[in-house]
Amino acid sequence: MLSEKTIEELRGIVGGEHVHIGPAELVAYSYDATFQQHRPDVAVSPACTEEVVEVMKLAYREVIPVVARGASTGLAGGTIPVSGGILLNLARMNKVIEIDKDNAMAVVQAGVVTAQLQKEVEKVGLFYPPDPASLNQCTIGGNVACNAGGPRCLKYGVTRHYVLGLTVVLADGRVLRCGGKLMKNSTGYQLPQLFIGSEGTLGVVTEVILRLLPLPRVRSTATAFFSKLEDASRSVAAIIASGILPATLELMDNVCINASADYLSLDLPRDAQAMLILEQDGNDEAAVRKEVERMAEVVKAQGAFLVKVAATSKERDDLWKARRGLGPALGRLSPNRFAEDITVAPGRIPEMVHRLLEIGKEFGFQILVFGHAGDGNLHPSILFDNTKPGVMEQVEKAAEAIFDAALELGGTLSGEHGIGTLKREFMEDALGPVALSVMKDIKKALDPKGILNPQKVFPQRASRKGFIMALPTLGNDLPG
Numbered sequence: 035m036l037s038e039k040t041i042e043e044l045r046g047i048v049g050g051e052h053v054h055i056g057p058a059e060l061v062a063y064s065y066d067a068t069f070q071q072h073r074p075d076v077a078v079s080p081a082c083t084e085e086v087v088e089v090m091k092l093a094y095r096e097v098i099p100v101v102a103r104g105a106s107t108g109l110a111g112g113t114i115p116v117s118g119g120i121l122l123n124l125a126r127m128n129k130v131i132e133i134d135k136d137n138a139m140a141v142v143q144a145g146v147v148t149a150q151l152q153k154e155v156e157k158v159g160l161f162y163p164p165d166p167a168s169l170n171q172c173t174i175g176g177n178v179a180c181n182a183g184g185p186r187c188l189k190y191g192v193t194r195h196y197v198l199g200l201t202v203v204l205a206d207g208r209v210l211r212c213g214g215k216l217m218k219n220s221t222g223y224q225l226p227q228l229f230i231g232s233e234g235t236l237g238v239v240t241e242v243i244l245r246l247l248p249l250p251r252v253r254s255t256a257t258a259f260f261s262k263l264e265d266a267s268r269s270v271a272a273i274i275a276s277g278i279l280p281a282t283l284e285l286m287d288n289v290c291i292n293a294s295a296d297y298l299s300l301d302l303p304r305d306a307q308a309m310l311i312l313e314q315d316g317n318d319e320a321a322v323r324k325e326v327e328r329m330a331e332v333v334k335a336q337g338a339f340l341v342k343v344a345a346t347s348k349e350r351d352d353l354w355k356a357r358r359g360l361g362p363a364l365g366r367l368s369p370n371r372f373a374e375d376i377t378v379a380p381g382r383i384p385e386m387v388h389r390l391l392e393i394g395k396e397f398g399f400q401i402l403v404f405g406h407a408g409d410g411n412l413h414p415s416i417l418f419d420n421t422k423p424g425v426m427e428q429v430e431k432a433a434e435a436i437f438d439a440a441l442e443l444g445g446t447l448s449g450e451h452g453i454g455t456l457k458r459e460f461m462e463d464a465l466g467p468v469a470l471s472v473m474k475d476i477k478k479a480l481d482p483k484g485i486l487n488p489q490k491v492f493p494q495r496a497s498r499k500g501f502i503m504a505l506p507t508l509g510n511d512l513p514g
């Protein structure tokens with residue numbers, strides 16, 4: 035509980051209408067895209083870096099937890115204010131400050147929605163490649179904090195490859211400006227990289243300088259359908275081994291194909307066990323078409339029974355609708371879904387897919403598989419109904435088996451969603467004790483009072499047991 039004096043002070047910083055303490059408002063700020071929920075004591079929406087500075091100085095002085103929030107589309111529990119305190123909503127900081135065409139760079143506030151930035155830079159012939167499927171909602175600040183990826187990241191890289199500079203408000207309210215409008219910079223430690231992927235635990239990102247590319251003029255998209263999931267997963271490595279670097283190589287299994295077809299009334303082969311979306315882009319139409327034809331040959335050799343090249347932009351948009359609409363489409367299949375984000379080397383996808391099918395059988399769940407297969411990043415999803423007695427224990431065991439399998443295959447826990455509360459108990463297994471203790475030292479140096487996004491990223495329990503069940507879940511925290 036915060037004192038009335040603290041709430042008044044916050045009102046003085048951001049204006050009374052941007053300080054929310056009503057029960058309904060606090061519930062609205064208690065969720066992300068997982069099943070978790072916990073209310074903050076107050077939600078505050080600053081308009082600029084200076085206001086964030088004043089909020090942080092107050093929080094530091096009074097030792098109040100602060101959780102930065104973009105659009106709360108996170109899939110790891112990162113914005114759940116599990117320790118209460120101040121929820122710092124950055125949605126009002128949504129200005130594209132500058133598009134510098136000559137240098138192919140953009141300067142944006144952290145709350146800019148990713149798709150908004152993409153549209154604005156495309157108007158002047160530039161291109162911001164990172165494209166999380168949530169791009170119509172998520173923010174650049176959230177993308178930086180999670181090092182977000184997306185379908186195009188196989189060819190173009192993830193958020194960290196585009197961040198040239200950051201403005202970060204530190205735990206004690208100091209403003210750190212690091213990097214700059216510079217393509218090369220070897221002056222000291224690469225501080226922007228330290229904050230990328232730090233999930234709001236090291237500082238609040240308020241402004242970002244991004245690198246842009248020329249917008250490719252041509253894009254060609256095809257879909258390949260398989261009667262065996264294993265054939266599709268083998269095709270991923272075969273395409274990359276053939277010397278082609280596709281813009282996109284997305285995998286969807288049979289349940290995902292049918293869920294999308296139902297949700298969006300699309301005409302897709304219902305009995306296909308897997309579908310790959312193959313896309314290439316560039317500036318030379320003939321060369322792009324040739325690479326898509328070459329990919330079609332490779333997947334046919336691996337067992338694809340049908341390959342369709344989108345003939346019109348409407349057909350291409352429909353394919354992308356199917357992929358980007360997967361979240362809500364799958365949401366209709368069961369009351370709950372545990373969606374994971376493991377990553378292995380692309381060549382190990384067939385083994386990983388095999389392990390997922392085995393884990394599904396062992397624990398009695400259907401585990402859906404989709405993801406950015408080209409870069410080895412899969413989103414296996416367990417569908418369940420958490421009102422059924424004992425089901426959460428089984429989900430936990432199946433999820434644990436998925437993480438263990440990914441680590442055994444030389445992979446990692448998260449390719450793009452981050453750790454948050456959901457995977458923190460597995461961090462030592464994934465990183466080893468030395469890397470984890472270096473991370474703890476960094477955290478302590480930058481946030482000695484531990485006020486920035488407490489209980490995230492770092493393990494909180496002696497054992498993994500209860501790693502999901504101990505989390506505050508939806509419905510436990512609703513006001514009476």
Ligand SMILES: Cc1cc2nc3c(=O)[nH]c(=O)nc-3n(C[C@H](O)[C@H](O)[C@H](O)COP(=O)(O)OP(=O)(O)OC[C@H]3O[C@@H](n4cnc5c(N)ncnc54)[C@H](O)[C@@H]3O)c2cc1C
Nearest residue numbers: 104105106107108112167173175176179183234239361450
């Ligand atoms: C349907 C769906 C599809 C998705 N597809 C993808 C995908 O393809 N690729 C992908 O990478 N992710 C995907 N995600 C996950 C999510 O959209 C990303 O993690 C995204 O980067 C989160 O952005 P956000 O603005 O919503 O951040 P939030 O959820 O608000 O925050 C996420 C984390 O970042 C921290 N944070 C947010 N803003 C700041 C800031 N300004 N300064 C410091 N810390 C901050 C928060 O404290 C939290 O820890 C998907 C989610 C959904 C629901």
